[in-house]
Amino acid sequence: MSFIRDYFSQKVPAAGGKVPTYYRKALENNQLLLCVCFFINLCLITWTVKSLLWYPAVVLAAAVLCLLKLRKINARASLRLHTAIICMWCGWYVNAFGWSLGSQHMLLSVLVLVFFNVYEPPWSRILYFVMLIVYRMALFAWSLDHAAQYITERWVSIALQSVNSVTLFLMMGICYIRFSTSIQDSERELLLNNQLLSRKAETDPLTQLPNRLAMLEYMETYLKASSEEQFCVAIADIDLFKKINDTYGHNCGDYTLKMLADLFRAKAGDQYQVCRWGGEEFFFFLPGKNLDEAGVEMNDLRMAVSRMPLNFEGIEFSITITAGVEENDFHSTMDDILEIADRKLYRGKANGRNQVVI
Numbered sequence: 001m002s003f004i005r006d007y008f009s010q011k012v013p014a015a016g017g018k019v020p021t022y023y024r025k026a027l028e029n030n031q032l033l034l035c036v037c038f039f040i041n042l043c044l045i046t047w048t049v050k051s052l053l054w055y056p057a058v059v060l061a062a063a064v065l066c067l068l069k070l071r072k073i074n075a076r077a078s079l080r081l082h083t084a085i086i087c088m089w090c091g092w093y094v095n096a097f098g099w100s101l102g103s104q105h106m107l108l109s110v111l112v113l114v115f116f117n118v119y120e121p122p123w124s125r126i127l128y129f130v131m132l133i134v135y136r137m138a139l140f141a142w143s144l145d146h147a148a149q150y151i152t153e154r155w156v157s158i159a160l161q162s163v164n165s166v167t168l169f170l171m172m173g174i175c176y177i178r179f180s181t182s183i184q185d186s187e188r189e190l191l192l193n194n195q196l197l198s199r200k201a202e203t204d205p206l207t208q209l210p211n212r213l214a215m216l217e218y219m220e221t222y223l224k225a226s227s228e229e230q231f232c233v234a235i236a237d238i239d240l241f242k243k244i245n246d247t248y249g250h251n252c253g254d255y256t257l258k259m260l261a262d263l264f265r266a267k268a269g270d271q272y273q274v275c276r277w278g279g280e281e282f283f284f285f286l287p288g289k290n291l292d293e294a295g296v297e298m299n300d301l302r303m304a305v306s307r308m309p310l311n312f313e314g315i316e317f318s319i320t321i322t323a324g325v326e327e328n329d330f331h332s333t334m335d336d337i338l339e340i341a342d343r344k345l346y347r348g349k350a351n352g353r354n355q356v357v358i
Contacts, residue, residue, distance in 0.1 A: 012121045023116060024070065026178040027078055030109060030171045031067045034082075037167040038063055038089065041160060045096075048156050053096075059089050075119040083110050083128075087135060094139045098148035101157060102164045104139050107132050109171040116179050204276040206254055207261035215275035215283055219334065222287060232294035234284040235341045236301075236323035239353040241280040244319070252312045253280075256319060263308055264301070271297055284323075291327040295358035298323045302356055320354035 038060040046052050066081050073081070086106050093103035114120060114128040152160070202214035210218070222231070238244075238260065245253040257280065264274045264282060277283040286294045305321050324344025326337050344357040351357075 010122050013119055020075075020118065022178045022181070023075060023113075023118070024078075026116075026175050027075075027082060027113060028067065028070050029174045029178075030113070031063065031070060031082060033167050033171050033174070034085065034089075034106075035060065035063045035067055037163055040163050041093075044156060044159055044163075045150075048152050049150060055092050056089070059085060059092070062088070075117055079110075079113055079117055079120070082113070086110055090135075090139065094143050095146065096149045097152065097157075097160070099140060099143040101160050102168070104136055105164070105168050106171070107136055109168060109175065112172065112175045112179075116175070207257055207276050209261050209265065209282075210273075210275040212275060212277055212283070215273065215277075215285065218273060219285055222285075223334070226287070230288060230290055230328060232286040232289050232291060232325055232327040233337055233341050234286065234294060234298050234323050234325040234356075235277060235338075235345045236282045236284065236298070236321045237345055237349070238280040239320045239322055239349075241319075244317070248312060248315055248317075252315070255312045256310060259308065259310060260305065260319070260321075263304060267301060267304065282321075289327075291325065291358050294325050294327065295356055298325055298356045302354070306354065322348040322353045323356045324348060325356060325358045 038056065042053075042056050042060055045056060063085050066085055069081070070078050086109075090104045090106060093101065097103075111129065111132055114125050117125075120128075202210055202217075204211045222229075238256070241253065241256070244256055257276075260282070261274075261276065264284075268274055271286065271289075273285040273287075275283050284298065286297060289297065302321055302323065305319060308318065310317050310319065322345060324341045324347070326341040326344065328337060332340075348355045348357040
């Protein structure tokens with residue numbers, strides 16, 4: 001029941017909207033095939049009957065006119081015109097040559113176009129479905145009660161059946177190729193966009209480092225996979241960063257953050273994972289390291305930062321960082337470990353900055 005409910009709750013774009021390229025191309029290709037099929041049929045019929053029959057000639061002319069008009073009318077009107085021409089042709093064909101030559105099978109191509117028309121409301125698609133079945137059954141009943149108007153030679157019947165069958169298979173094949181390719185392209189684009197949005201959601205836009213959310217998810221995954229492994233965390237903060245913003249402007253502050261992120265990224269290797277924790281704070285996750293090893297790693301980074309030359313629009317300056325480091329003791333929660341590292345960071349700030357507290 002949910003399938004039926006979901007189907008009838010679909011939202012439909014306004015009928016006057018732009019026709020999707022894949023749908024318009026499928027409709028145009030099918031209409032062109034119809035014109036070719038009608039023309040070949042007309043030639044064979046004229047040859048057999050020895051005279052030009054006005055009805056198939058009129059339907060062929062209508063099919064050509066429809067092909068020329070498809071680009072200028074909306075999707076629903078195009079489908080209705082296309083359907084009307086096929087129904088006109090099938091009705092005359094069954095009456096003229098009977099059921100066996102297969103023209104009525106072209107109604108199946110209409111059904112495919114109906115259900116892939118995004119501008120067609122759900123109830124309208126069902127109505128099309130019912131009407132096509134009823135029309136096909138009516139044609140069959142008519143063929144049982146009425147003899148064909150024209151009796152063709154065997155080779156002509158085979159030729160007409162072949163033309164009709166090949167046309168139908170080509171029409172169906174074009175629809176399947178057009179629609180399946182479009183669906184695959186849409187799904188591929190959706191997946192790529194979702195991946196891009198996911199990366200953006202987990203990336204700090206200024207430094208291009210992972211953000212806090214991404215780091216927390218990374219640590220959660222690490223802990224699930226390596227619950228018995230040792231690790232350390234560190235929180236580092238730029239000393240007197242507010243002074244840089246106040247003295248040289250926020251653009252200089254952004255430059256500083258980006259340069260610092262580049263340095264951290266360049267030195268990371270497989271030693272640690274780094275993210276922008278917020279503001280001028282950076283967070284480090286050091287897997288497989290005890291407190292002493294992590295302290296050495298962070299102290300090397302601290303000295304590298306102090307030696308890093310900075311030049312913003314001709315202004316040369318340098319910075320320092322203070323960091324607090326804490327290790328996993330296998331009984332504290334992650335929140336507790338982070339809180340201890342944060343407290344150590346502020347202890348280092350209070351003790352004069354430019355230091356690593358372990």
